[in-house]
Amino acid sequence: MKTALALALAGVFLTVDVGVADSGWDGKKLYRYTNEHGVQVLDDVVPPRYVAGGYEVLTISGRVLEVVAPELSGKELEEKRRREARREADLQLLKRYNSVADIESARKRKLAIVQQDMAILRSNIASLSRQIESEESAAARTQRNGGTVSAELLARIENLHKEVDVVRERLSLREKEAVAINSEYDAAASRYQEIAGN
Known part of the structure; x- marks a missing residue:
């Protein structure tokens, strides 16, 4: 489902005019994070195991609403x-x-x-x-x-x-x-x- 959603959204990003899409933003959010294979994933939630790596909160049209930085290691x-x-x-x-x-x-x-x-x-x-x-x-x-x-x-x-x-x-x-x-x-x-x- 995640892969299908990611592919579908990739198509939306290529075809939808961001300005027009954001003008009718309904408040729904997507989350972009990087999985353990280094692949960026779009989903409606961030699985707990990926939260520490940081993520972005986006509108359906792809506008970045918030960037959550990765958690720092002990030394950092x-x-x-x-x-x-x-x-x-x-x-x-x-x-x-x-x-x-x-x-x-x-x-x-x-x-x-x-x-x-x-x-x-x-x-x-x-x-x-x-x-x-x-x-x-x-x-x-x-x-x-x-x-x-x-x-x-x-x-x-x-x-x-x-x-x-x-x-x-x-x-x-x-x-x-x-x-x-x-x-x-x-x-x-x-x-x-x-x-x-x-």
Whole structure:
């Protein structure tokens, strides 16, 4: 039946004036798809197994109403999503900044905050280190004089060492953040130059 329909329609396409036929279009549609043998088929439905390969919706006279693109494979879909994400990121970059100078200014502002925190953390480490030195000197004097260092003093020294470790870890995180900020803004400046053509 499909073959007969296809042949009959081929004859219609050759003999019917498209403009005249479309003027009286009754809303009936045909679907053109490619089968597994690479042959284009006209039918009143698209079998489910051919939907993924894409198809066209036509009037009886052959005018194309809609083209349904083939579904993308896994890699093609991943690539399409990557391109769309890149395009969106580029649009956001152009909205956020007017020039590379704007990007550099934003970098400086962001780094200034991180560097200020790093300076405070370094100052805290120095202060804690002085406290540790003072407490350890007191403990050493007590031992030199033949006394026993109190459990409270030993606990204070231990707590100060732990506090220094915590502050050093925070400082390390802020140092990594500064590196990440520089990388982020280097990439933004480079991409801005590419897409803005500067």
